Amino acid sequence: MRELTFFIEEKDNNKRIKDYLREFGVSSSLLTKLKNTENGITKNGVFAKAIETLSENDVLRIKIENSGHMPSPTQMDIEVCYEDEDILVLNKPAFLPVHESLNHRGDTLSNFVSFYLNEDTAFRAVFRLDRDTSGLILIAKHELSASKLAGKVKKDYYAVASGEIKEKGTIDLPIARCGESIIKRKVSADGEKAVTHYEPISIKDSNTLLKINLETGRTHQIRVHLSHISHPLLGDELYGGSTLLINRQALHCKTIYFTHPITEKDIIIDSEFPDDIKKLI
16 A cells, blocks of 8 residues: 655645546556545545645545555565665566466566566556667556556667667558468558657677667567668667677667656666676677
């Protein structure tokens, strides 16, 4: 259970509770849950209806129940980069899926989070990384954090691409499924819009370290776009990258930027490159 307290200021005088909460980012579905939770909404310590009005110096509190069920817990050695009552930031190693699937039970990031938090609540990854991509991933600890962060996190990816790329650029090409494959993607006119910005950082042994930012979040977007311009990621065998120097796609989510969903402060979190990418650069 997460309890949040709001101290009402003059500018919110005579505002209805439900309007105040909706402006803060409480979704209509969460507002309904608060109404159905015992003392889910209180004003000055007394149960309050969402249609009641607020006055300056009122103290409004809400109680968010952590609904849902975690997968089975699994102990793993994963770096915790940041944590508070509302969010958790982890440095995901390569070769670890984020979510459980038919072929992965008990060996995913969600299983570690279940073990680490030791709480039966939904697993809420704000965004996902491919199994073989390493780097920072943001976990929301409750529904309000999840809804306020969705689509609001900026990410700096770093990748090692084959060939020499000397100028920064943008790839604006739609991406679709590749034939009947449920995994592979391709650039296709009938695909979904996908925009990738890239900037060369350094060149070594005819390979280029790139900083990459995405406007969209399509499956395999970075891998597909760079392969399409004849610069596949090293280690990315699926899209034509050489596996001589690294045995997975050389892609790492190094830095994330976001506004904290509750304190509304700007946060930047950075991570180290994993050893296999360090060796490349």
